[in-house]
Amino acid sequence: MNMPHEAVLIFAGLGVALLVASAVGYALHRRSGGTAVDNLNARIRAWWVMIAISGGVLLAGNGAIVALFGLLSFLAFREFVTQTPVRRADHMALFVSFFLALPVQYLLIGVQWYGLFAIFIPVYAFLTIPILSAVFADAQKFLQRTAETQWGLMICVYCLSHVPALLTLQIPGYQGRGALLVVFLMLVVQASDVLQYIWGKLLGKHKIAPLVSPSKTVEGFVGGVLSATLLGAALWQITPFSPIGAGAMALLITLVGFLGGLVMSAIKRDRGIKDWGQLLEGHGGMLDRLDSVCFSAPIFFHVTRYFFAL
């Protein structure tokens, strides 16, 4: 039990928000129903599960946080690779990516070895993957195949691992509270996604990127980013930042997260799929929920490290 009392308050707040959401979902279901409302209620149910798991992991301590994100990386990377046209010669490269690169990356965070954590995948895994695919002597679409494996590993493992890596930062006056920084990042990114969805459903008229992501609207984007920035500023007490600093960080996180979501939508669109998987009822796959986190986590990590950490 090393959960800071701020975290308890935040989870109590999330519980209240979910109760309200469930009540609204139930009222909508009673009034009209329809597939959009069913999807909304499925999303809310999945949120209950995700929030419960997050709370449990936070209670269990920093090791559990690292392990959870290792598992999330595994699930996301699996969804990603399923959509790439890998061939038989890539088998060894994939095996090494899943069962060596991924666990080692999270192990390096667990032992707080920043120097190797920061370069392990961009240098060692990056070079090993094409070597393994070449050793198995299949030249067809070689660059495409290896690039897709490398890309998946970078996004789903390397980028995502920057969330638990926040725990390793040594910030003066913020010792032992690294878990709260994880909560801040995840809460702002996910709130931004949810708020963009809500603003978009309520006011959305003008599509912001019709060719890449037809469900995103200008109104949803502006409303979501602004309200998530305000939320981030309001949470400044759990961060090492000032209120304005926390708001600026939240703005940065949500903007990068939005653009990340756009990138991942472009891939889905090209592959002709709507969702990455069916793991989370109503949301699609794990990667659908984490796409914006994958992009904002490394930026948030490095900006925080540069300006605030030792």
Place this chain on the structure above:
Amino acid sequence: MIAWLLSFGLRLLTGAHGRWSGCAPVDSQRIYCVNHTSHLDFLLLWTALPARLRRVTRPVAAADYWNAGPVRRYLIQEVFRGVLVDRSGLAPQPLEPVFTSLAQGDSLIFFPEGTRGPGEGLLPLKSGIFHVAQDWPEVELVPVWIDNSYRVMPKGMFFPVPLLCSMTFGAPLRLLEGEEKETFLLRLRNAMLELQPPQ
């Protein structure tokens, strides 16, 4: 126990899920006619079946492959309770073990291609399934398509990588009165191919 562990592990690895689009997982005696691309195929199929059906559903496997070596022999006989078929062409009645098993009331997992294919599409079906359908006309033949398992563990590789797999179960079919071998095999083959998810 080992079989349960293996299929549980496989489920973790592949997130395997079954889509019963043409029939429900019910108790009638069946032969699941499955496309074959990986050693994992019958384990995958098992993970899609409810436990009570798993107990009465046995894989039909090649004797020459599974009897080579003590580990394989142990796995197929004790763990998977396989029905071993002689593929050499020398046995006078190669399908005899299949008939015995059907007479006991077992359901079967049958790979009508007779061997593992390259991954895309289907090899031409061997005539074995036709002879079984002829002798056991009352048993339902359920076409099944396993998607992606050849990428999890392709032919010639001995360790799996995690990729999402799915299985689609189609509508059961039977041998029609007076249906020719070629017509029947083609009909079954098309029924299996139709279950492929759209690319």
